[in-house]
Amino acid sequence: MTTAEKVAYLKGLTEGLGIDPEQKEGKILTTILDILEDLAIDQEDLAADIAELDEGLDAVSDDLEDVETVLFGDEEEDDEDDIEDWDGETAFYECQCPACGETVTFDEDVLAKGSIQCPACGETLEFELGEDAEKE
Ligand SMILES: [Zn+2]
Incomplete structure (x- = not known):
C-alpha cells in the first residue's frame, strides 16, 4: 500500500465513521487528511x-565509461611497462609506478625523455620505447 492509498483509506474511514467536517474536531481531521494527501x-x-x-545518471555514467575506454583503453593497469597509445593529436600514455602502484x-614529450618522476612517491620511472611509440 502506498502512502497515497493509505491516506485515501483513512479518508474513506473518516467519512464512513460519520465524522462531521463542519464540527471543530472534524474540521481539523479533514484538514490534516488533506495535508497528508x-x-x-x-x-x-x-x-x-x-x-x-537516476536513469539520466546511469546514461551519463555509461557514456563516461566509453570515454574512459577511448582515453585509457580497457582497464588493463597491470604491468609497469604497459604503455598504451592513444589515437589523437597528442599521444598520452600511462604506466603503473612499481614502487607505489600509482597510475x-x-x-610523448615525457616518453621521449625516457623517464618520469612518480607524482605520488617521487620514484624515477624509466621506460623503453615500444614499437609503435618509436615512429616519430
Ligand atoms: Zn610511485
Whole structure:
C-alpha cells in the first residue's frame, strides 16, 4: 500500500465513521487528511523525479565509461611497462609506478625523455620505447 492509498483509506474511514467536517474536531481531521494527501502526492512526484534522475545518471555514467575506454583503453593497469597509445593529436600514455602502484599518465614529450618522476612517491620511472611509440 502506498502512502497515497493509505491516506485515501483513512479518508474513506473518516467519512464512513460519520465524522462531521463542519464540527471543530472534524474540521481539523479533514484538514490534516488533506495535508497528508498533498504530501503523499508530492512524495510520489519526488520519487518519480528521482527515478528519472537516476536513469539520466546511469546514461551519463555509461557514456563516461566509453570515454574512459577511448582515453585509457580497457582497464588493463597491470604491468609497469604497459604503455598504451592513444589515437589523437597528442599521444598520452600511462604506466603503473612499481614502487607505489600509482597510475602515472604522461605525454610523448615525457616518453621521449625516457623517464618520469612518480607524482605520488617521487620514484624515477624509466621506460623503453615500444614499437609503435618509436615512429616519430
Ligand atoms: Zn610511485
